[in-house]
Amino acid sequence: DGGITQSPKYLFRKExxxxxxxxxxxxxxxxxxxxxxxxxxxxxxIYYSQIVNDFQKGDIAEGYSVSREKKESFPLTVTSAQKNxxxxxxxxxxxxxxxxxxxxxxxxxxxxxx
Amino acid sequence: QQQVKQSPQSLIVQKGGISIINCAYxxxxxxxxxxxxQFPGKGxxxxxxxxxxxxxxxxxxxxxxxxxxxxxxSLHIMDSQPxxxxxxxxxxxxxxxxxxxFGKGTKLSVKP
Numbered sequence: 001d002g003g004i005t006q007s008p009k010y011l012f013r014k015e016x017x018x019x020x021x022x023x024x025x026x027x028x029x030x031x032x033x034x035x036x037x038x039x040x041x042x043x044x045x046i047y048y049s050q051i052v053n054d055f056q057k058g059d060i061a062e063g064y065s066v067s068r069e070k071k072e073s074f075p076l077t078v079t080s081a082q083k084n085x086x087x088x089x090x091x092x093x094x095x096x097x098x099x100x101x102x103x104x105x106x107x108x109x110x111x112x113x114x
Numbered sequence: 115q116q117q118v119k120q121s122p123q124s125l126i127v128q129k130g131g132i133s134i135i136n137c138a139y140x141x142x143x144x145x146x147x148x149x150x151x152q153f154p155g156k157g158x159x160x161x162x163x164x165x166x167x168x169x170x171x172x173x174x175x176x177x178x179x180x181x182x183x184x185x186x187x188s189l190h191i192m193d194s195q196p197x198x199x200x201x202x203x204x205x206x207x208x209x210x211x212x213x214x215x216f217g218k219g220t221k222l223s224v225k226p
Contacts, residue, residue: 004157006157033213040123040218040219041218042120042203042216042217042218042219043158043203043216044216045213045214048213058213090157090158092157102148102160102163103160103214104160105150105157105158105159106157107156107157108155108156108157110155
């Protein structure tokens with residue numbers, strides 16, 4: 001069964017703690033993405049990666065970090081520097097050939113920081 | 115230049131009616147326009163997409179209409195059903211903008 005998995009589905013943290021969100025895909029896609037979704041704000045790009053060991057900042061990268069050590073995995077760390085971390089986080093992946101921009105999304109992780 | 119403006123923010127339609135959601139863009143280099151459907155608590159799912167070489171694409175009850183000169187595209191849902199109640203996002207990409215730029219979403223409610 002091919003797809004994108006994100007874990008956990010719900011995550012609760014205290015303010016000041018770093019937290020890492022998991023994203024794994026078995027679609028053999030080269031590119032992976034992290035988005036943040038807030039009510040009425042659409043999807044905003046945090047980071048993306050097109051190749052292992054390389055990644056680029058998106059529109060709202062401040063307070064976040066990522067790694068891409070394996071093609072299948074693209075974990076996102078929400079650091080204590082992120083001023084308003086409570087949100088719904090979505091991971092996506094896509095091919096880099098053919099219909100390049102066709103992104104497939106995971107089920108999301110809802111992070112609540114208090 | 116990089117924005118995609120989506121309207122309306124919310125939409126209520128009676129069962130069997132036509133739902134219409136509109137998007138406008140500014141970057142003429144955009145060449146891929148997908149629509150995503152998202153149910154509460156779930157990730158968005160690709161619904162239908164169009165490239166500017168055609169003015170319309172239909173898949174079942176879902177149709178994208180594309181107006182290149184006006185830089186607008188829209189999603190039409192025919193015979194809307196309560197199961198279509200979801201948030202719909204338009205997006206665009208192309209040219210130097212390799213990543214998808216999303217509209218802010220439209221929350222559709224289809225009343226029985």
